[in-house]
Amino acid sequence: MSSGGQGSLKETPLKVAVIPARGGSKRIPHKNIKLFAGQPIIGYSIQAAKECGLFDRIIVSTDDEEIASVARSFGAEIPFLRPKTLADDFTGTNAVVKHAINWLADEGSSVDYACCIYATAPFLKSKYLIEGYQKLVAAKSSFAFSVTGFRFPIQRALRLDSSGSVDAMFPEHIYTRSQDLEEAYHDAGQFYWGKSEAFLRDEVMFSPASVAVVLPRHLVQDIDTPQDWYEAELMFRACQSERS
Template sequence: MTTRLCTICARGGSKGVPGKNVRDLHGKPLLAHTIEHARDSGAFDTIAVSSDDEHILRTAREYGVDVLVDRPLELASDVAGKPAAIAHAVREAEAATGAHFDTVVDLDVTSPLRLPSDVTAAIALLESSDADNVISAAPARRSPYFNLVELDEGGHVRLSKPLPEAVLRRQDAPRTFDMNASIYVWRRDVFLADPKVFYGRTLLYEMPEERSVDVDSELDWVIVDHLFGSREHA
């Protein structure tokens, strides 16, 4: 039987939206929405929240997570990579529970519009394949082959990824996706041996744009708040 761990990593510091992880969104802290996605999916043996902030850990306890992970400060800075923090949370959760998990899933707090069915579908995609991991993404609104540009060393604009033959319509360009920072699924042993996002066998779980807003600014918060309201009145 496959055993699964859900990690939810929530730092105390946030420059774009101060205090966002415990800020109220439609009657509950932002963090609580992701905890409920994990629980409502029915997919996990253990749910762990990792944070350097006591307020966040206290909130996680109030919403019934299984393991609270006190994240070291060196894994909670602006320059610390998230895979290292997730790996730390996995080891701490295994030490606390005595379990050895087969599948590790990280759900980002800043993606409250996902559905529990997205979580279970992403897990199923990994576990029904020989892939190393799965990441979630939404169709990109801009294409590096058509209308995404960059500046060269001389300050001149150019297409980011030109093809030998120019693409005249966006619909004719290869499909591209925006990582929506919502769901990451790994085979536990692969991940702990080399914690990262991309491997030789990484699959993509596609989510629609309306469930893929990542809260990274006040504008994002306004959009998420509006979409939540629209969902409640649908």
């Protein structure tokens, strides 16, 4: 609103969480709502988004009515069902976030910041979502996302040929002490904060346009296969027992 020739007051930025959760998981059937340590795994992502207190809206983007029902039970919105054209094996998460931003714009809500949160991120902590937003704004970057360090120096990696013979991938570092090697990081696969225009322009995320939120290694676990799931539950229960 404006008053007495003083111009428009700056409104609080609109911040939206977008949780992609399609229904067609093949390696782990019903992956996004499968019980993980006693509750549907998507519930952990929704709860972390709610607990951080940053989001004006928490939206689950899905093409599946069963996922939608579970997400609503945890307090998320499902204002639309994702079109089938954005629910195949080749659709990237950026396209899903763009669709949500554009859908909200068509409904009259102009998003300033969006955060893509993976539905299978049970280790996600609200404090890291807050840190990500703070770093994004402070650095005036396009994106802020979670990373963690590799457990072993990548400079000491080995390659195997078809016969099983071993060779050093970086022979210049094969005798370098581990403590003298630069630490390397990888995407932790939990959340991706971004300015809405950065998502809409398809800016490159893994670039100097981004800042990182470094997570401890014990809070990071890919969950792509049944073995991953088993290991993640063991880690999760171990973390829970330490706090009890």
